[in-house]
Amino acid sequence: MCYARSGDVAIAYQIVGDGPHDVVFVTGFVSNLAYAWEHPIIRRFYVRITSFARMVRFDRRGTGLSDRPRGVPTLETRIDDVRAVMNAAGIERAALLATFEAAPMALLYAATYPERIAALVLFNPYAKAVWSEDYPWGRTDEEWRRDLAELERGWGSREYFDRVLSRSYPSAADDESFRNWFVNMMRYGASPGAALMVHRMAMDVDVRDVLPAVRVPTLILHGPKNRGHAEYMAGRIPQAKRVEIADGDQSVWLVDAVPTETERFVVGAWEEAEPETMLSTVLFTDIVGSTAKATDLGDHRWAELLSSHHAVIRRQLDRFRGRELDTAGDGFFASFDGPARAIRCACAITDSVGELGLEVRAGLHTGECEIVGEKIGGIAVHIGARVAAQAGPGEILVSSTVKDLVAGSGIAFADRGTAEFKGLPGAWQLYAVEHI
Numbered sequence: 333m334c335y336a337r338s339g340d341v342a343i344a345y346q347i348v349g350d351g352p353h354d355v356v357f358v359t360g361f362v363s364n365l366a367y368a369w370e371h372p373i374i375r376r377f378y379v380r381i382t383s384f385a386r387m388v389r390f391d392r393r394g395t396g397l398s399d400r401p402r403g404v405p406t407l408e409t410r411i412d413d414v415r416a417v418m419n420a421a422g423i424e425r426a427a428l429l430a431t432f433e434a435a436p437m438a439l440l441y442a443a444t445y446p447e448r449i450a451a452l453v454l455f456n457p458y459a460k461a462v463w464s465e466d467y468p469w470g471r472t473d474e475e476w477r478r479d480l481a482e483l484e485r486g487w488g489s490r491e492y493f494d495r496v497l498s499r500s501y502p503s504a505a506d507d508e509s510f511r512n513w514f515v516n517m518m519r520y521g522a523s524p525g526a527a528l529m530v531h532r533m534a535m536d537v538d539v540r541d542v543l544p545a546v547r548v549p550t551l552i553l554h555g556p557k558n559r560g561h562a563e564y565m566a567g568r569i570p571q572a573k574r575v576e577i578a579d580g581d582q583s584v585w586l587v588d589a590v591p592t593e594t595e596r597f598v599v600g601a602w603e604e605a606e607p608e609t610m611l612s613t614v615l616f617t618d619i620v621g622s623t624a625k626a627t628d629l630g631d632h633r634w635a636e637l638l639s640s641h642h643a644v645i646r647r648q649l650d651r652f653r654g655r656e657l658d659t660a661g662d663g664f665f666a667s668f669d670g671p672a673r674a675i676r677c678a679c680a681i682t683d684s685v686g687e688l689g690l691e692v693r694a695g696l697h698t699g700e701c702e703i704v705g706e707k708i709g710g711i712a713v714h715i716g717a718r719v720a721a722q723a724g725p726g727e728i729l730v731s732s733t734v735k736d737l738v739a740g741s742g743i744a745f746a747d748r749g750t751a752e753f754k755g756l757p758g759a760w761q762l763y764a765v766e767h768i
Contacts, residue, residue: 695720
């Protein structure tokens, strides 16, 4: 058992096996690395994975043997945890196997760091948790809230866990040894508050806009009841493969086809070329009224003020892991590997340049970007620039994609309606950052 540091949080992980391929295995909801081995069904599953791979498992923040920070972790925070574990384990490139509500995190990681993921295998994944007219496979808001209330009242009791067991582990529900293991696994995996946090996090998920940016080889395994989710996702992830498994509506440990299909897919995909695109959040800023300000100050004093402005922005980019890509006069173009960091950086920039007597406007968008040498390009970059152009003095505007991806972060937005961008189809929903 080892620990990786992800910011100020310790993430428990373990490495098992010595196969030729590395597989990072992330299960949904709660886990406990030490206790999971206590039942032969789980040990058998692990042994099957390690027959062809070196397996890395970890307890996600808030569960099992990992630290329990306050608040609901965002998708961005959770992909930082995956990166921290891979770095601590010395893994440059791996296959990522994720189940249920861990799948959105895996999708976002694969799209953001495609050079580190050789293959993506998802078991009964979903792209959006809550029902909507354009995504009718999610549970309704009322159903989610009823489940959360049931969890809050019942977590820890055998009666509650028996109901979960019968839904997710039907073939093992009558096995008393498995029942005892499952009850203890849930209790050791999370406290009532931690379990509620994980389920609230699962409810907030919406990664539909990310799917077209996932360019790594992807296999979607699912049962008959999850066909709607799987078909939707397979239809939007480029070249994704979908396999329906007859007994696949159970928990992953009980589905023998999962390690078999995973091995076949991972071995076949391992040598494929790395994608030439990546998911990135782009930030554009420029000074409001710069021409008038330069005229008032004169060339020398304006040049000094502009130099101070650039230094302030670069300090904030360093602070929030932003990457400066270009400057043009008084404007900055930067990219981030996480939308919440990009928003917080934009807010910090707005506050910092205000101390110089300047006001900026900023715009952000998250999308698939083409890798062009050390820089990025593509339609997502153009959208980010157009979003920024819509911002008013001192305003930070974001696209709906950015807003969806920071759900649970505590960042509040105001609806700014829709805008049409010349040369780009459709209307784009925009939001202004109100507070972080």
